[in-house]
Amino acid sequence: MATTGHTVKAFDTDLGQIRGLVSEMGGRAEAAITDSIGALAQLDLETAARIVEDDRRLDELEAEVERHVIRLIALRQPMADDLREVVAALKISGVVERIGDYAKNIAKRVPLLADMHSSEPLAILPAMARAVSDLVRAALDAYAARDPAAAIEVCRADRQVDDFYNTLFRSLLTYMMENPTAITPSAHLLFIAKNLERIGDHATNVAEMVYFAATGEQLTERPRGQDPLAVMGA
């Protein structure tokens, strides 16, 4: 494609700005995950409320990415690889916004758990949250570095999150059977574990989009862990 140096430079500047916004979104989503589980462990209602409030900024950033993408396409009319990368930025910002929604949902449950006594399954959550936020960071790092090999690694690492989820699901159900009076808080913990598991899936989605943007090929046969549902009935 014949373009002047001037046009190429303008495109790179615009794209760099969009990529910067997506990275900012990633950093915020990652912090929201860690902070929401921290707020849960400490039953810190103030932090929980702040996370819910801060999520608006993620929504605004996603809208900002969309505006930039539309403007960039209209002004620079990118082709082939460039266009694929612009579309990937748009899609990844959408996924990161949803990751933020899951973290916000965890934070919203903190006040509902305020009179909860510590339960054994609760002890596993911080480790699972750490694995999940590491996964989100790795997916966004792969995006920043345009690194398809790192993207494959993220899909592999999602197994660990699925393992955490299966362990938590089983132990929460056992805990509910043994402590019927703790069924309501345990149900919230079940949803919190599910939210973390879904965030792991979304990090995998980001990695798949990074792979596609970098290579032009779908990472269809994703190396998955054991399907969480496959062991649920056990």
Next chain:
Amino acid sequence: MATTGHTVKAFDTDLGQIRGLVSEMGGRAEAAITDSIGALAQLDLETAARIVEDDRRLDELEAEVERHVIRLIALRQPMADDLREVVAALKISGVVERIGDYAKNIAKRVPLLADMHSSEPLAILPAMARAVSDLVRAALDAYAARDPAAAIEVCRADRQVDDFYNTLFRSLLTYMMENPTAITPSAHLLFIAKNLERIGDHATNVAEMVYFAATGEQLTERPRGQDPLAVMGA
């Protein structure tokens, strides 16, 4: 913008094709919701397996929409309203694909519930599923008709789905307390109800995108029902 009649016609044909693909996705997602709850009510493992299998087609259609969108942008270089509509089609196809994922997740739980005895809360699910699939159809109809008023109506109607969810959440928890041996199947029903509630939220997202594509304005102050989490602790 000065364009020849020829260019306009080619753009309209391409966009019509993309809109047709999105509508096909919507019809499939809607059927998957109804069929998955039907399979659950009948404990029909064959239908459940078919739904899981059919979901691949939704993934393919989403990839097809993306290819068409990229090609259309590259070839026709649409501006302003046209570009906004093309981006909306891309985003809506992503949301519809996720709606299909939730229906698939319901279908995947059917075998895990095969030895479940009918429980009272189970009786509410089909009515909730009907409300949810009506909502998805209404959102896609609003898209097909480019009708912002219909889009607002979808956001309003999502309240009913939230009410269903709150009722189910409460009655499932009570049921679990009274029947500790039924905790595992009830936990699956809890996730199924949550999936339906999330599908309702996604239909609302589609409606918001339809509104934005038609008017250029965000439907930010969405008329929401009672926040499901707000009543969960009750």
